[in-house]
Amino acid sequence: MISDKILLNHGSGGKMTHELISSLFMKYFDNPVLRAQTDSAILNIDSRLIAFTTDSYVVSPVFFPGGNIGKLAVCGTVNDLAVSGAKPLYLSCGFIIEEGLPFSELEDIVKTMAAEAASAGVLIVTGDTKVVNKGSCDKIFINTAGIGRLDENRKDISTGKGIIPGDKIIVNGCVGNHGAAILCARNSVEYYSGILSDCASLNTMIENVLQISKKVKFMRDATRGGLGTVLCELAEKKEFGVDLTESEIPLDESVRGLCEIFGYDPLFMANEGKVVIVVASEDAAKVLETLQASETGKDAAVIGEISSTHQGLVVMITGIGGSRLIDMPAGEQLPRIC
Amino acid sequence: MCLSIPAEIISIEGDMAKVSIGGTIVNACLQLLENPKVGEYILLHSGFAIERLSQGEAAETIKLIKEFEDFQDEIH
Amino acid sequence: MKYIDEYRDKTLTDQLIRSIRSLSVKDIVLMEVCGGHTMAIQKFGIPSLLPSNIRLVSGPGCPVCVTSRKFIDTAISYCRMPDVIITTFGDLIRVPGSSSSLEKEKSTGADIRIVYSPLMAVETAKQNPKKKVIFLGIGFETTSPTSAIAILNAHKAGIKNFFLLSSHKVMPPAMAALIDEGVRINGYICPGHVSAITGTGIYEPIARKYHLGCVVSGFEPVDLLQTILMLVQQFESGEAKVEIQYNRFVKAQGNITAQKALQEVFLLRDDWWRGLGVIPQSGMMLQPKYNDHDADTMIPVSVPEPVEPKGCICGEILKGLKYPKECKLFGKACTPADPVGTCMVSSEGACQAYYKYNKS
Numbered sequence: 001m002i003s004d005k006i007l008l009n010h011g012s013g014g015k016m017t018h019e020l021i022s023s024l025f026m027k028y029f030d031n032p033v034l035r036a037q038t039d040s041a042i043l044n045i046d047s048r049l050i051a052f053t054t055d056s057y058v059v060s061p062v063f064f065p066g067g068n069i070g071k072l073a074v075c076g077t078v079n080d081l082a083v084s085g086a087k088p089l090y091l092s093c094g095f096i097i098e099e100g101l102p103f104s105e106l107e108d109i110v111k112t113m114a115a116e117a118a119s120a121g122v123l124i125v126t127g128d129t130k131v132v133n134k135g136s137c138d139k140i141f142i143n144t145a146g147i148g149r150l151d152e153n154r155k156d157i158s159t160g161k162g163i164i165p166g167d168k169i170i171v172n173g174c175v176g177n178h179g180a181a182i183l184c185a186r187n188s189v190e191y192y193s194g195i196l197s198d199c200a201s202l203n204t205m206i207e208n209v210l211q212i213s214k215k216v217k218f219m220r221d222a223t224r225g226g227l228g229t230v231l232c233e234l235a236e237k238k239e240f241g242v243d244l245t246e247s248e249i250p251l252d253e254s255v256r257g258l259c260e261i262f263g264y265d266p267l268f269m270a271n272e273g274k275v276v277i278v279v280a281s282e283d284a285a286k287v288l289e290t291l292q293a294s295e296t297g298k299d300a301a302v303i304g305e306i307s308s309t310h311q312g313l314v315v316m317i318t319g320i321g322g323s324r325l326i327d328m329p330a331g332e333q334l335p336r337i338c
Numbered sequence: 339m340c341l342s343i344p345a346e347i348i349s350i351e352g353d354m355a356k357v358s359i360g361g362t363i364v365n366a367c368l369q370l371l372e373n374p375k376v377g378e379y380i381l382l383h384s385g386f387a388i389e390r391l392s393q394g395e396a397a398e399t400i401k402l403i404k405e406f407e408d409f410q411d412e413i414h
Numbered sequence: 415m416k417y418i419d420e421y422r423d424k425t426l427t428d429q430l431i432r433s434i435r436s437l438s439v440k441d442i443v444l445m446e447v448c449g450g451h452t453m454a455i456q457k458f459g460i461p462s463l464l465p466s467n468i469r470l471v472s473g474p475g476c477p478v479c480v481t482s483r484k485f486i487d488t489a490i491s492y493c494r495m496p497d498v499i500i501t502t503f504g505d506l507i508r509v510p511g512s513s514s515s516l517e518k519e520k521s522t523g524a525d526i527r528i529v530y531s532p533l534m535a536v537e538t539a540k541q542n543p544k545k546k547v548i549f550l551g552i553g554f555e556t557t558s559p560t561s562a563i564a565i566l567n568a569h570k571a572g573i574k575n576f577f578l579l580s581s582h583k584v585m586p587p588a589m590a591a592l593i594d595e596g597v598r599i600n601g602y603i604c605p606g607h608v609s610a611i612t613g614t615g616i617y618e619p620i621a622r623k624y625h626l627g628c629v630v631s632g633f634e635p636v637d638l639l640q641t642i643l644m645l646v647q648q649f650e651s652g653e654a655k656v657e658i659q660y661n662r663f664v665k666a667q668g669n670i671t672a673q674k675a676l677q678e679v680f681l682l683r684d685d686w687w688r689g690l691g692v693i694p695q696s697g698m699m700l701q702p703k704y705n706d707h708d709a710d711t712m713i714p715v716s717v718p719e720p721v722e723p724k725g726c727i728c729g730e731i732l733k734g735l736k737y738p739k740e741c742k743l744f745g746k747a748c749t750p751a752d753p754v755g756t757c758m759v760s761s762e763g764a765c766q767a768y769y770k771y772n773k774s
């Protein structure tokens with residue numbers, strides 16, 4: 001049941017977002033490509049596979065520790081293509097700018113985007129600019145769309161078609177940093193930490209992994225819904241379950257501290273430079289090594305494995321050996337006193 | 339209820355302190371605590387230091403558990 | 415992190431579990447009355463580690479869950495006034511009122527701000543002198559002293575546009591009422607942070623009158639397991655006394671400064687608890703000298719008596735009489751995304767905790 005008004009939580013990447021997509025967008029837009037609901041759409045154009053994706057960036061504040069909205073806009077779309085197994089090639093970029101935004105801020109954002117695109121090896125080839133009245137948008141919104149070339153033998157990576165029990169689950173580093181950095185930036189009067197957003201383009205690191213192993217079965221980037229949401233989506237309605245080991249999940253001490261204070265679960269804090277990889281167990285060691293050799297993967301760890309029991313569910317063994325179910329929150333996490 | 343967390347006082351200015359939990363620094367009001375000192379650990383709740391930690395008791399808790407286990411091992 | 419990690423040490427928890435297993439023979443039901451305990455127990459997976467003769471039940475320890483629908487309806491009436499800013503803890507945002515919630519009101523433009531501390535609400539009042547800033551005061555004895563300080567500070571600084579709408583409650587009357595209502599348990603896991611404020615004398619009458627062990631527990635796995643061990647020890651030996659497990663933060667006399675602030679600002683009143691009805695002397699209202707800051711007094715609104723939704727058994731769940739899965743609405747009409755009752759809204763309500771951690 002959808003509420004009669006769109007609420008902020010419909011955009012936070014959790015259950016309500018999923019509900020909105022399935023009960024509204026899928027209802028009207030339904031087609032075989034969309035039904036796959038992968039990070040990038042996989043298109044077959046004249047027998048060539050193209051990955052195609054889009055994302056809009058509305059983050060506030062626009063400048064935060066570790067980056068800005070422009071960096072997110074490039075990295076996010078590059079990563080959506082890369083985790084599908086595609087080689088990112090071209091981006092489009094649409095700006096919606098609030099009247100009154102200082103030119104210097106826009107220039108900083110654009111400069112960052114150019115640098116990030118160069119570093120990721122993609123070209124920004126088309127775009128659009130709109131300026132709206134003061135108050136009609138929050139400083140600046142950016143939409144980027146991207147296309148990339150996908151090899152036939154990598155086309156199942158986004159759906160995880162070949163996943164079997166025993167496959168290992170790997171994440172390329174500490175989780176929750178982006179969400180924590182944003183929270184601190186928004187509340188800088190009340191609290192401070194040195195946490196930086198993990199925003200980064202992962203395509204080079206991912207290409208290295210895909211070169212070293214032909215047994216990568218699934219990848220998805222963990223963004224606003226957190227690592228936990230990716231794992232819940234992975235397991236949902238499948239014939240397998242996910243086993244997770246809490247003590248193996250890489251987590252920065254200061255992110256942990258922040259979560260403890262406000263009652264947040266780091267599993268559901270946003271990331272902008274994290275990919276979840278499912279790989280056959282025999283290749284897990286070399287994939288891990290390859291990740292750890294990269295700047296964006298130096299804290300990579302095996303955090304769990306695919307299970308033949310508790311189908312459709314994610315079960316985590318806690319630090320003290322107890323077990324608990326991991327389920328997606330309804331919407332954005334709220335700070336609590338209780 | 340009562341999500342609270344141990345935090346270290348790292349500086350004091352009047353009725354307010356900056357406290358640290360694993361590197362995150364938060365403002366804490368000291369009006370519910372007598373004679374707070376930099377370096378001591380307090381219980382942070384809802385932006386307030388609501389109690390101070392007794393380090394002796396903290397160590398004692400751990401010690402007792404270990405001793406009980408040793409005692410159990412001995413009698414079995 | 416210091417004073418947290420040591421209490422999550424698996425070697426210690428393994429030891430405690432072994433001790434519990436070797437000592438615990440009789441069937442035993444232990445109730446916690448603190449939402450923080452509900453969360454921690456589920457978060458660390460403690461039920462999965464205990465022998466099957468030990469049952470943990472959740473009582474009315476979640477202040478959101480026991481808060482009346484009328485409180486939310488009143489807050490919603492306020493937020494619809496043009497010159498009002500509502501300041502609230504995040505816990506209340508999604509709680510359903512009779513026809514809306516603060517979250518829904520926010521989406522239509524009501525000025526509702528989530529604060530981490532009541533002092534932030536006072537600051538908001540200071541910065542918005544033309545608006546009435548109403549702080550929604552929920553919580554037990556851990557949190558009510560912070561509201562007390564907020565009131566004292568606002569009063570001293572002459573911040574006349576700061577108001578408190580109080581739903582603060584005190585725990586021990588509810589602990590007694592539960593037993594009087596026939597709930598059968600063998601011991602109380604007592605709230606650690608409430609006790610840091612109040613001290614432990616408040617549990618003595620309960621231990622004596624009902625012959626129930628009362629152990630004040632911390633929130634880390636070592637704390638909870640040690641508390642369970644202490645309660646098992648008492649129960650197996652026929653004892654019933656008040657003990658402090660959480661002695662690194664809890665003293666028998668509690669925090670006198672905080673108690674003084676409470677006595678200065680608040681007085682007790684009879685209060686209505688979801689699931690328990692009216693309990694005498696269980697709620698907190700402002701002393702008459704601070705009535706200038708009392709939302710009920712200064713900004714009276716008329717709100718119709720709310721009707722409890724059909725099929726909702728939050729009351730029985732709050733008393734620990736039923737488990738969430740026994741509710742007909744659980745997981746179907748009532749889910750965390752679309753809650754009917756407060757046990758599902760609050761992140762530490764028994765139903766949400768159960769839903770999140772036990773879906774299978």
